[in-house]
Amino acid sequence: MRGLAEWIAEQLLRAARTSPLQWTLRGLVLLSGLGVLLLSWQWLHVFFGPALFAIGALVLVAAMLFPDSPAPAAFMVVVVGWWLMGGFAAPLWQAAVVAVVIAVLHQAAAWAALGPSHGVGRRRLARPMAQTALGYLMAVVVGLGLVLAVVAVPESAVPRGWVWLVITVVAVAVISSRLLPGRRE
């Protein structure tokens, strides 16, 4: 009990010392994670839906508190599991929307993990950070468009299965990396 109280006190202290940059990033993690859960709840009708929502919310809080831990990955596993169970009948555009929100969560968690929770971001960091985020989201949108385009091609034109998967992955990787800043030649 005492250990729990100490842990809570420590977390409260950390929260009080959290810098605006980290509040923004962790807020993005929380909001985008909640968005993913709510969209999945709305669009997917699975028997385990409430349980998945509850588990996802718990893991999401952990991901927000500890972005440098396996918690963000665990949250994505929950989401993927949810879609695995209930997403077979959902329109593909819904999965694409969820993928964009996952991109926001993933990148926000990646940046939140780069510094301590009290690490203050200098003002001149805002511009490169915004440019990088925009580039990443654009690349994700292009990648989603490619996947949707490939899926839209009739089966007679492009064979389904491993072949198209490999082609799509390579295309997404190559084209999206061209769009992102700082590529090393």
Next chain:
Amino acid sequence: MSPPSSPVGSSGGGPHSTAFDPTSAFARSTGLSLLVLLLAAALARPDLALLAVPLVVHAAWGWWRRPDASLPDLTVVTVPQRVGITEGEVVDLGLHVPDLPAHHWLSAQWTGLVQTTWDPPLGAVVDSAPDGIVTVGLEPARWGRYETGHPGLQVVDSSGSWRAELRPASSLVTVRPLAATLHGASGVARPIGLTGAHTSSVRGDGTQLADIREYRTGDRLRRINWRVTSRTQRLHVTSTFTERDTDVVVVTDTLRDLPDPHQTSTSLDATVRAVAAISQHYIGFGDRVAVHDLGRRLGHVRAATGPRQMRLILEVLSRTVRELPDHVALRPVASVRSGTLVFFCSPLLDDRIIDQLVRLRQLGGEVIAVDTMPAALGTVETLRGSRNRAFLDEAWVLRRLQRDEVLAGIERLGIPVTAWRGPTSLGSVLLAMEAARSAPRRTVGR
């Protein structure tokens, strides 16, 4: 902030071999993208493939940004490595990574230091650092030496996929005490030097009018006061007091460092500030100032004058060792010239110290006791709301009462005692001493 082209110190030990490690984000995007794509392929589920896209993009991005031979070994320079500032000033501490690659940011964390204020508050900052420099401001609260310790520094890839830890060198910040300007006169009754700014009681060449008297054999002709001579029809001369400098010795008692009940300052703080202010005051008059510590926390400074002496005293004060145990051996003052102005800065608690004080007076010094005991220590106000079950506060009240008796005895011997409360502390005492220049002196101990 020093320019990056002239770093004061380097990380030491030569260039670092930069080892970039993948972050948890890169591991997440790589591992999950593979897993989800396998599931998508195995189950022929394009929706899962869509969910994998952000992870695939990030994994590809991180893969393209992986550290390779094109990335130079990164070195880090702490700027500055040694710096001296005055109390109340802020110093910018920087970490400079000269070869910071494009699209890499710096995440720095300075270690915690007591009695300091950081800007940003906890000394942690994340910066895009286009010039390769990340800085924080440090404002020490008190004089002394502050070793910052090795700050933590991470070079992070802007995609959040890779990071490398560097080990910068520590910084040493020396904070000189702020030498407050004393208000009041010089207090020098009997200057013992040859030429200077204090008016002595000896008549001779000077500017301060002493008397107009009849001419005697040996008087200088330029001293003839023609106006009085023509009125009285007898030769009269103007006599003046000579102006001389004097020797000032600041004796400090650092045998104990007594904190005040609020833990905001200590007797050592008051002593250091008093020494700085007194030294500046008398060096400004052109007097020779020496510092002698009866304990071992402060260094000894020989008598000299001028701006260099002032800098030397401040340097010695800033190197005062706080962490010395109390009650170390006493180093008595060997001797003082008769007429030397002696400022005795002490909490006046130890009998050996009181003996030294009286001894200096017997040696002929013009002694002023500067009481550096914290004002709130041992006062009745501290007993209100006190929950100290060891009755420490009550003990201090009794000790202060005992001390008051001793101080009264010291004053009966003709040694003025004044509490150090800042630049105005000595004003009345110095004025009284100067006014008493011509008063008869009382001999002590005979």
